[in-house]
Amino acid sequence: MEVHYPRHLTHKKKWSEYLSEFFMLFFAVFLGFLVENFREHKVEEQRVEKLMHSMVENIKYDTVRLQVNLRKNLEVGIGLDSFRFQINEAIQGRVDANRLYYYYWKYGQDFNVPVMNDAAIIQLKSAGMLRLVKSYALATEIGDYYERRRSAMVGGGEVIKKMQDDLLATYKLFFSFQGFDDILKRDTVYSGGDTFMERKYNDILAANPPLKLIHSSPAAFERLYNDVAAYELALRSYNAYIRYTKQGADSLMKHINEEYGFEP
Numbered sequence: 001m002e003v004h005y006p007r008h009l010t011h012k013k014k015w016s017e018y019l020s021e022f023f024m025l026f027f028a029v030f031l032g033f034l035v036e037n038f039r040e041h042k043v044e045e046q047r048v049e050k051l052m053h054s055m056v057e058n059i060k061y062d063t064v065r066l067q068v069n070l071r072k073n074l075e076v077g078i079g080l081d082s083f084r085f086q087i088n089e090a091i092q093g094r095v096d097a098n099r100l101y102y103y104y105w106k107y108g109q110d111f112n113v114p115v116m117n118d119a120a121i122i123q124l125k126s127a128g129m130l131r132l133v134k135s136y137a138l139a140t141e142i143g144d145y146y147e148r149r150r151s152a153m154v155g156g157g158e159v160i161k162k163m164q165d166d167l168l169a170t171y172k173l174f175f176s177f178q179g180f181d182d183i184l185k186r187d188t189v190y191s192g193g194d195t196f197m198e199r200k201y202n203d204i205l206a207a208n209p210p211l212k213l214i215h216s217s218p219a220a221f222e223r224l225y226n227d228v229a230a231y232e233l234a235l236r237s238y239n240a241y242i243r244y245t246k247q248g249a250d251s252l253m254k255h256i257n258e259e260y261g262f263e264p
Contacts, residue, residue: 048132055120059253062116066246069112073239079107080232087225091218097211102204113157121146149248156241160234167227174213
């Protein structure tokens with residue numbers, strides 16, 4: 001039987017043994033690092049995928065809000081067009097104060113700004129995960145939607161708010177709250193589902209004796225006409241921004257679904 005004797009305690013290792021042990025330890029640590037890095041990368045990718053799915057849901061919400069607010073703004077635009085017609089009638093001497101009050105109150109102080117959902121993009125940015133979006137083109141489109149299209153819409157809203165303030169200043173030259181006592185004393189909600197505002201508009205049209213105007217000269221009406229026209233033009237431009245943003249939302253949602261294999 002062959003007998004193996006242990007190495008003597010004073011045995012010195014060869015440099016090749018030290019080198020071999022070093023490389024074995026190095027590769028063990030390196031492989032462990034690679035495995036951990038791969039695991040973290042997969043976890044991050046899964047998190048990004050979940051956030052991209054959330055982004056699609058956010059954009060679905062955005063498209064609904066954009067469509068609803070665009071529809072409401074188009075209705076306001078039609079009302080402003082009728083308001084301008086009524087002012088033009090007043091310039092020609094055919095003044096209907098009740099209708100002038102009605103059109104201002106119903107359409108002259110109303111435009112709709114979509115409230116957008118930013119939850120997913122905020123999380124992506126705060127976690128620094130936009131870099132993990134699979135496609136550079138998709139990452140660029142995300143930036144275009146959130147940084148350019150929606151920013152343009154916000155800027156358009158600021159312009160139209162300025163026009164609205166100008167119209168309010170002119171409105172105060174013409175219209176008085178005298179004759180509104182009965183309306184102001186009523187409850188805010190009426191039976192039958194009619195809201196306070198709806199009833200108020202109807203009461204303005206039916207006011208008898210007719211509501212009074214502070215000024216009624218053609219020159220004054222021309223100023224009012226110009227302010228209403230400027231407000232209407234600003235609203236039309238703002239609606240174009242809403243359409244532009246919605247086109248971006250539809251395109252981005254489609255490309256995210258394609259890139260990550262989500263069901264539309």
